[in-house]
Structures are given as structure tokens and as C-alpha cells.
Amino acid sequence: MLAVMDRTEVTIPLIAQRANVTPSTIYRRWGDLQELLADVAASRLQPETEPAEIGSVRTDLQAWTEQYADEMSSGAGRQMIRDILSVPDTANAEKCSGYTQQQLRVLIARAQERGEPFPTLTELMDYVISPIMYRILFEQPPSTDCVRGLVSRVMLEGAAKS
Amino acid sequence: MLAVMDRTEVTIPLIAQRANVTPSTIYRRWGDLQELLADVAASRLQPETEPAEIGSVRTDLQAWTEQYADEMSSGAGRQMIRDILSVPDTANAEKCSGYTQQQLRVLIARAQERGEPFPTLTELMDYVISPIMYRILFEQPPSTDCVRGLVSRVMLEGAAKS
DNA sequence: GGCTAAAGGCAAATAATTTGCGTTAGTGGA
DNA sequence: TCCACTAACGCAAATTATTTGCCTTTAGCC
Numbered sequence: 001m002l003a004v005m006d007r008t009e010v011t012i013p014l015i016a017q018r019a020n021v022t023p024s025t026i027y028r029r030w031g032d033l034q035e036l037l038a039d040v041a042a043s044r045l046q047p048e049t050e051p052a053e054i055g056s057v058r059t060d061l062q063a064w065t066e067q068y069a070d071e072m073s074s075g076a077g078r079q080m081i082r083d084i085l086s087v088p089d090t091a092n093a094e095k096c097s098g099y100t101q102q103q104l105r106v107l108i109a110r111a112q113e114r115g116e117p118f119p120t121l122t123e124l125m126d127y128v129i130s131p132i133m134y135r136i137l138f139e140q141p142p143s144t145d146c147v148r149g150l151v152s153r154v155m156l157e158g159a160a161k162s
Numbered sequence: 163m164l165a166v167m168d169r170t171e172v173t174i175p176l177i178a179q180r181a182n183v184t185p186s187t188i189y190r191r192w193g194d195l196q197e198l199l200a201d202v203a204a205s206r207l208q209p210e211t212e213p214a215e216i217g218s219v220r221t222d223l224q225a226w227t228e229q230y231a232d233e234m235s236s237g238a239g240r241q242m243i244r245d246i247l248s249v250p251d252t253a254n255a256e257k258c259s260g261y262t263q264q265q266l267r268v269l270i271a272r273a274q275e276r277g278e279p280f281p282t283l284t285e286l287m288d289y290v291i292s293p294i295m296y297r298i299l300f301e302q303p304p305s306t307d308c309v310r311g312l313v314s315r316v317m318l319e320g321a322a323k324s
Numbered sequence: 325g326g327c328t329a330a331a332g333g334c335a336a337a338t339a340a341t342t343t344g345c346g347t348t349a350g351t352g353g354a
Numbered sequence: 355t356c357c358a359c360t361a362a363c364g365c366a367a368a369t370t371a372t373t374t375g376c377c378t379t380t381a382g383c384c
Contacts, residue, residue, distance in 0.1 A: 013339080027341065032341090
């Protein structure tokens, strides 16, 4: 989806050339390459559409989560996450998490409208998103089955509670 | 615990000087500063001791987890995680996750010996470690209460199951 | 001992980063 | 309308980091 050059080839002088500005302009605006890449990555991670409406909200969550996991697990996705986390400033990381929460809130609202039982935002973040992201960052990207399992589990707990 | 210079001050020529080698030696061995820092961080994250034995295994888990969260949330801890994740090579990240699992396995074995009910490694990683790490990386470091809540919850589930 | 390969020192060449200074574009009054 | 004033940029010199070729050292291994 997103063509990305080998990161060792990307330099500020090169970007400056493509943008028809002098390197010093970019250095003054961003400081260094990592901060620039972090900003670029964060803007690219902004979702363009709301979670698709397929069937039950649970089905929608399932589908959305699988897509989320796939995108984040891809080479480009991992690269963007790395770019965001590489930088001391946490603003982009928080923005990124905010995007995810915004998407999940849409599903939560949908469930509430329809009266379907559904986990809270915190539950979804803690027990679905976090394990997926941990696996991507520190282990192997989660398989589809793994993602399904996480979703099933969080839905079961919600059901037990109500 | 670990004195770390401002990252903008750390350069390969400077490290080379301290190590009494020429910069080219370091460039040849590591390629760039990030890979060197990633290796350094991974070696520093290796735990030196097993989880303390305080009382019940649940108490031990509680204490160990709180310490884990504190260390990882600290400025130096976050820096080291960033250093590890900044690099394309995932070896150090996997090593880091391996250290955590190794610690948790000690607690699991202890619980098994004593016949105390206890979560599985996967449950601990997914429902305790992952949420903690997600919050550190993408949101605000978790409060002690938050960590306690995660531990309580994973213990409750284990109890319900058995 | 002598041979070989891996690693390091040294220094020149290249590339990136920082900085000072002059210019421009846009903004908000008088 | 015109005049400061500010923020941002271009340019180029100075500085610093990175790469590279070549030579020396070192450590194993016949």
C-alpha cells in the first residue's frame, strides 16, 4: 500500500531535494530525520474510514481488529510504529493510540445503539490492542487465529459480566 | 539507577574516544549508533535476580509486576525500550521479551510446586505485560493501581477457570 | 616458525549537520 | 497605503559524522 524506500537510503538532503528546499530548512523545522519520519508516520496512521458495518457489532469488531493487526504487522506498518516510538517526544505515539480508540469508540457507540453487549474501551485496549501490539513489537506478529482468540475472549468476559 | 547522557550528546566518535578505539572500529562492528544502543539496552535489560519470594505466589507476582512497570516506565527504562525498538532487527526485542517470560516462568513453576492456582504464561503476557507496555509506549505509564488491577484481574480469571 | 583471516588503526574522501547572515513573505498597526 | 516587525527560508561556510582504502596487528592453525 505504501511504497517506502530502504530506510538507510532516506536522508534529509535527499528529502530536501525532492521538496525543492534546502536541507537547512528541514533541519530547522524538524531537527533530525527521526522526528520528521515520526510526524510522517503518525499522519499516515490516521484512519480514513470508520470501521465497516458488516453484521453484528461483534463481527464488525472481529473484522476491524484483523485488519488493524494486518496493517500494523506489515513491513510498512511496523516501520511506521518504529518511527513513532523512536523519538523521545510522545505526542505522536499518543496520537496514534488516540486514532485506535476513536475507531473503537465508533464500535462501542454502535453496540450501545443496538443494545448489543460490548466491552468497554479500556477492556478492548488492554486485552485486544495491547497484546497485538506487544506481539508485533517484541515477538512475532499475531496470526489471524490469535487475533480471533483475543476478540472472542474479550467478548466472553463482557457477556459474563452482564 | 543507570546514568544516561542526553541522547543528543551521544555520538559514535565520543564513544570511540572513551573506549580508546577509533570511530571506524565501531562503525565497522555496529554500523550505526542505533544498533549499538540497541545492543547495550538489551544487555542492560537482562534481569540479574529471580523474582523475590515474599509470600504467596500471587503476592510475588504483584510485587514483581509493580517493579517491572516502574523500571520500564522510568526515563532510563523507556529510553532502553525505544533503543531496542528503533532498530529493524528484532533480535533484541525478542530477547527482551524472553527475559520477561523467563522471570514469569519462575513464578509459574513456584505456583505449580506449591499447588497454588496461577495463570499461564500466555495469559500473563497478554493481559498483564502487554497492557503495561502499551501504556508506557503509547499513553501514560500505568499507575500502581492500574498495575494492581491488571494482576488482580488475571488472577481472578485463573481462579474462575479452575 | 610461517601462513591466513579477522579485526583494528590511520587518514583521506565523502556526506551530513550546524550556523551566521541576508532576503523574502506575510501580518498588524499607524 | 505604508511601515515596522516577525517568522521562515536560501545560501554558503564551518563543523562534525560517516565511509573507505590501505596497512599493521593479532590470534588461531598448520
